[in-house]
Amino acid sequence: xxxxxxxxxxxxxxxxxxxxxxxxxxxxxxxxxxxxxxxxxxxxxxxxxxxxxxxxxxxxxxxxxxxxxxxxxxxxxxxxxxxxxxxxxxxxxxxxxxxxxxxx
Numbered sequence: 001x002x003x004x005x006x007x008x009x010x011x012x013x014x015x016x017x018x019x020x021x022x023x024x025x026x027x028x029x030x031x032x033x034x035x036x037x038x039x040x041x042x043x044x045x046x047x048x049x050x051x052x053x054x055x056x057x058x059x060x061x062x063x064x065x066x067x068x069x070x071x072x073x074x075x076x077x078x079x080x081x082x083x084x085x086x087x088x089x090x091x092x093x094x095x096x097x098x099x100x101x102x103x104x
Contacts, residue, residue: 002028007045007080014083015040015090029068038100039093041075043068048075054092058085 008030012021019035023042032040041048048068049055055076056063065074079085 003030003042003045008032008042011040011042011047011080011086014080014086018087018090019094034090034094036099037094037097039090039097040078041068047078047080049078049089049093050097051076052093052096054096055089058088058092 023030023032030042
């Protein structure tokens with residue numbers, strides 16, 4: 001089931017103060033960017049962030065993980081209705097995620 005644009009916009013609006021927030025649709029799902037860096041994956045109206053030392057420091061070792069689609073690595077699932085957590089995660093990820101490499 002594809003993600004709803006309302007769900008994506010809710011997350012984007014919540015983290016808007018962290019930087020320039022945008023999103024792209026891919027096969028019915030979305031990737032949310034902050035300052036052109038991909039930070040949150042949205043699949044089936046569930047938000048996911050990469051498991052990194054920075055996200056583990058915020059969420060803790062025991063936070064639930066799930067694969068967003070078949071064959072994907074596990075990601076942390078995050079609560080879109082917890083603005084302080086979303087903002088902390090967005091700030092942490094924006095600092096450590098590199099800009100995507102330019103397409104040739």
